[in-house]
Amino acid sequence: MSIEKRMLARELKLIAARPGDIFKPMWFLILVISMVPLALAPDSDLLAEIGSAMIWVATLLALLLNTEHLFQSDFSDGVLEQWLFLDRPLAWLVGLKLVAHWLFHVLPLILITPIAGLMLSVPTEVLIALLITLFVATPALTCFSGLGAALTLGSSRSGILGVLVMMPLFVPVVILAAGVLIRATDGSDTLPLLALLGAFSVVAATLVPIAVSAAIRLNIGGSN
Amino acid sequence: MGWRWFHQWGSPRWFYERAGRWQLVCGWLALILLVVGSLWGLGFAPVDYQQGNSYRIIYLHVPVAFLAQAMYAAMAVCAVVLFVWKMKLADVAMQSIAVMGFAFTAMALISGAVWGKPTWGTYWVWDARLTSMLILAFLYLGVIGLRAAIQDPDQAGKACGILVLVGVVNLPIIKYSVEWWNTLHQPASLKLTEKPAMPASMWVPLLVNILGYYIAAAYLVLGSMRAIVLERERRATWVKELVGRA
Amino acid sequence: MLEFQFASLAAFFEMAPHGVYVWPIYGLGLLVIGGLTWVNARQHRQAIRMVQRNLEREETHES
Numbered sequence: 001m002s003i004e005k006r007m008l009a010r011e012l013k014l015i016a017a018r019p020g021d022i023f024k025p026m027w028f029l030i031l032v033i034s035m036v037p038l039a040l041a042p043d044s045d046l047l048a049e050i051g052s053a054m055i056w057v058a059t060l061l062a063l064l065l066n067t068e069h070l071f072q073s074d075f076s077d078g079v080l081e082q083w084l085f086l087d088r089p090l091a092w093l094v095g096l097k098l099v100a101h102w103l104f105h106v107l108p109l110i111l112i113t114p115i116a117g118l119m120l121s122v123p124t125e126v127l128i129a130l131l132i133t134l135f136v137a138t139p140a141l142t143c144f145s146g147l148g149a150a151l152t153l154g155s156s157r158s159g160i161l162g163v164l165v166m167m168p169l170f171v172p173v174v175i176l177a178a179g180v181l182i183r184a185t186d187g188s189d190t191l192p193l194l195a196l197l198g199a200f201s202v203v204a205a206t207l208v209p210i211a212v213s214a215a216i217r218l219n220i221g222g223s224n
Numbered sequence: 225m226g227w228r229w230f231h232q233w234g235s236p237r238w239f240y241e242r243a244g245r246w247q248l249v250c251g252w253l254a255l256i257l258l259v260v261g262s263l264w265g266l267g268f269a270p271v272d273y274q275q276g277n278s279y280r281i282i283y284l285h286v287p288v289a290f291l292a293q294a295m296y297a298a299m300a301v302c303a304v305v306l307f308v309w310k311m312k313l314a315d316v317a318m319q320s321i322a323v324m325g326f327a328f329t330a331m332a333l334i335s336g337a338v339w340g341k342p343t344w345g346t347y348w349v350w351d352a353r354l355t356s357m358l359i360l361a362f363l364y365l366g367v368i369g370l371r372a373a374i375q376d377p378d379q380a381g382k383a384c385g386i387l388v389l390v391g392v393v394n395l396p397i398i399k400y401s402v403e404w405w406n407t408l409h410q411p412a413s414l415k416l417t418e419k420p421a422m423p424a425s426m427w428v429p430l431l432v433n434i435l436g437y438y439i440a441a442a443y444l445v446l447g448s449m450r451a452i453v454l455e456r457e458r459r460a461t462w463v464k465e466l467v468g469r470a
Numbered sequence: 471m472l473e474f475q476f477a478s479l480a481a482f483f484e485m486a487p488h489g490v491y492v493w494p495i496y497g498l499g500l501l502v503i504g505g506l507t508w509v510n511a512r513q514h515r516q517a518i519r520m521v522q523r524n525l526e527r528e529e530t531h532e533s
Contacts (some may be wrong), residue, residue: 052451147390149385151370151383151386151387152370152373153263154374154375154376154379154383155370155374156343157372161369161370161373162364164365164366165366165369165370165387166360166366166368167362167366168359168360168363168391168394168396168398169394171359171398171401172394172397172398172401173398173403175401175402175404175405176401179403179405180247204262208390211386211389211390214386214423215383215386218379218382218383218386219379219383
């Protein structure tokens with residue numbers, strides 16, 4: 001079996017061993033979204049107006065909290081060190097790990113968002129736009145939060161430091177996605193913005209794993 | 225000059241001995257420039273016909289805002305020097321600039337907010353400049369937090385270097401997207417910036433202040449770097465001799 | 471170009487109606503720069519003290 005297949009198979013096995021890991025961020029999303037009408041008003045018009053934005057923010061948070069410990073278990077098990085000796089560039093392996101994480105942890109989260117949309121009476125066109133923006137933006141978000149996870153690998157009490165470190169980098173993505181949602185509500189053309197968002201995601205997915213691999217090398221090797 | 229001068233920067237000792245003098249010069253120069261510049265701006269620059277006397281805050285706000293951004297760029301340069309030439313002083317500089325840069329960013333935010341109150345009625349508006357400045361503050365905090373979280377100084381330096389480089393690449397993207405976001409919601413631009421044509425009696429004191437704050441920043445960074453060098457090189461013979469003599 | 475813009479020194483400090491905004495900001499600026507200077511000096515002193523303690527420890531080890 002090729003290295004890539006082995007990695008994906010391993011990720012699948014890890015998920016199968018602890019299926020609860022997939023559901024935790026989904027629960028988080030639903031819980032946070034349930035808080036919104038409680039904190040705001042049961043009035044469905046207001047909820048529908050801000051609904052898509054709230055779902056975006058809540059999904060972002062769920063993704064961040066989930067990706068925080070992306071490399072932690074592999075790091076403690078010594079698996080990351082083995083990656084250095086495999087016959088592939090480290091950045092490539094990092095990219096694979098991020099892809100696996102996106103497939104098995106982020107995608108389920110995205111698929112739950114229609115339920116959240118239902119809870120907040122989000123109109124259908126906006127909901128579709130929401131799903132599309134999440135699909136397109138989450139690769140970039142996953143890569144960036146992976147970078148935060150890799151940078152804080154060595155530190156003891158990092159808590160949500162990795163998350164905080166990465167938050168400013170999410171701003172362009174959030175703004176672009178919000179732009180798409182606004183256009184979707186108005187009914188105007190969302191394609192150019194989506195293309196821009198997609199381009200950003202592609203560039204991030206290509207370049208950020210390089211930075212992530214540098215950070216991992218740093219934390220494995222110690223100082224040199 | 226040339227490469228010999230450049231390689232001297234590889235020696236913390238050389239730096240420590242010279243920086244004391246530079247720090248002194250910068251300190252006095254900054255003091256003079258800032259006192260003159262501030263008094264000039266506060267008392268002698270003409271009153272703005274629209275904003276009255278509140279505009280005088282710009283003599284602090286604008287230099288400090290420029291510095292906030294320039295210092296992040298400086299950190300990025302330090303990161304490059306650290307990775308390419310493996311110069312430890314570059315890491316020390318990065319560490320010092322992060323703290324000082326954050327202080328200036330905070331000052332820019334507070335002065336911007338207080339300026340906004342008499343001008344626009346509220347302390348905070350989500351206009352492009354203040355929002356970008358806020359995100360810049362978060363970026364600085366991230367670098368400071370990351371440095372504090374990693375024990376080994378060399379490792380911490382490299383990790384911060386990676387973060388700063390990723391941040392500096394994203395910075396223009398962030399600024400551009402925030403400006404764009406702002407125009408989305410406020411077509412009649414709610415600007416806190418000055419009108420383009422400023423008479424010389426207004427911008428000359430501004431230049432004096434900008435120069436003054438830049439030199440003050442250099443003074444502060446040098447001071448911080450010297451303390452850090454002493455602490456990091458505490459086992460070196462030259463440090464022991466230096467302290468032993470005192 | 472250089473004429474004092476206020477009627478009196480009192481008017482300068484009051485800077486009506488915006489004195490309450492302008493002066494605290496400059497005060498803050500002074501505080502921040504002064505404070506950072508003090509922090510640097512303190513760090514410097516602490517570093518020196520650390521080295522001195524190490525020196526003393528070495529001397530007692532040798533004797």
